[in-house]
Amino acid sequence: xxxxxxxxxxxxxxxxxxxxxxxxxxxxxxxxxxxxxxxxxxxxxxxxxxxxxxxxxxxxxxxxxxxxxxxxxxxxxxxxxxxxxxxxxxxxxxxxxxxxxxxxxxxxxxxxxxxxxxxxxxxxxxxxxxxxxxxxxxxxxxxxxxxxxxxxxxxxxxxxxxxxxxxxxxxxxxxxxxxxxxxxxxxxxxxxxxxxxxxxxxxxxxxxxxxxxxxxxxxxxxxxxxxxxxxxxxxxxxxxxxxxxxxxxxxxxxxxxxxxxxxxxxxxxxxxxxxxxxxxxxxxxxxxxxxxxxxxxxxxxxxxxxxxxxxxxxxxxxxx
Numbered sequence: 239x240x241x242x243x244x245x246x247x248x249x250x251x252x253x254x255x256x257x258x259x260x261x262x263x264x265x266x267x268x269x270x271x272x273x274x275x276x277x278x279x280x281x282x283x284x285x286x287x288x289x290x291x292x293x294x295x296x297x298x299x300x301x302x303x304x305x306x307x308x309x310x311x312x313x314x315x316x317x318x319x320x321x322x323x324x325x326x327x328x329x330x331x332x333x334x335x336x337x338x339x340x341x342x343x344x345x346x347x348x349x350x351x352x353x354x355x356x357x358x359x360x361x362x363x364x365x366x367x368x369x370x371x372x373x374x375x376x377x378x379x380x381x382x383x384x385x386x387x388x389x390x391x392x393x394x395x396x397x398x399x400x401x402x403x404x405x406x407x408x409x410x411x412x413x414x415x416x417x418x419x420x421x422x423x424x425x426x427x428x429x430x431x432x433x434x435x436x437x438x439x440x441x442x443x444x445x446x447x448x449x450x451x452x453x454x455x456x457x458x459x460x461x462x463x464x465x466x467x468x469x470x471x472x473x474x475x476x477x478x479x480x481x482x483x484x485x486x487x488x489x490x491x492x493x494x495x496x497x498x499x500x501x502x503x504x505x506x507x508x509x510x511x512x513x514x515x516x517x518x519x520x521x522x523x524x525x526x527x528x529x530x531x532x533x534x535x536x537x538x539x540x541x542x543x544x545x546x547x548x549x550x551x552x553x554x555x556x557x558x
Contacts, residue, residue, distance in 0.1 A: 283296075
């Protein structure tokens with residue numbers, strides 16, 4: 239069976255969930271070979287092997303921390319040259335998509351971004367995408383070269399499938415461009431204790447109807463009762479009610495959770511483009527004609543200031 243390269247997203251050896259999803263999808267089209275770079279790369283092997291990686295190619299160097307993107311592209315290209323894979327899978331983060339795009343240019347291949355599913359096809363892997371602001375679902379395949387595909391988080395259920403996970407050192411020679419953009423400082427982001435927005439299984443968002451930054455406490459309380467991430471519409475972010483890092487939409491972050499709860503969000507196409515691939519969508523809005531209701535699985539026509547606290551209380555009661 240052909241080998242499939244999977245780029246590993248990890249933090250000091252702790253593998254993030256989107257990578258485990260990629261391994262599940264990779265097994266549909268071949269044998270996953272994981273590429274883990276940076277500090278703690280070798281510590282990823284156990285988790286990767288448990289989820290189907292037949293090999294784990296590792297490499298660590300100061301360049302991965304000191305410079306942006308290009309050193310990782312150099313390493314992934316080295317893995318590509320060593321393995322000659324049937325496809326390359328990368329998580330659909332901002333950095334992941336840049337790495338994938340640069341690799342595709344280098345190897346002369348087509349690229350598919352933000353796939354939501356993957357299956358084997360007679361002429362190569364076939365990806366499912368949600369396109370044109372999520373107005374259409376398409377089946378797509380690369381027609382030239384080795385497919386480079388980025389996959390949205392929460393697109394597949396993680397499935398364990400123990401494999402050898404043999405660790406091999408990857409030989410990497412950095413290009414002259416690897417040191418072109420240097421990281422000069424880092425500031426740790428304050429932890430809220432909530433899951434990362436793009437990876438969360440549940441997202442609770444607030445929009446213009448929240449009517450003020452102080453009222454986002456209601457949204458946060460519901461999110462915390464569900465162990466969810468907090469999102470915001472562009473209107474709420476532009477008004478200064480919530481940080482831009484939490485914006486969901488075409489000009490913000492794209493999410494695809496199992497459950498998305500929209501509160502006081504009208505459902506403009508800009509917002510829908512960032513959350514329409516969510517598995518189950520619930521909306522609370524006092525305007526029965528709001529466009530968001532055309533999209534939802536469950537809708538509540540009502541004032542969020544009445545509905546959301548009751549919902550939070552009911553959830554906490556049932557948990558207790």
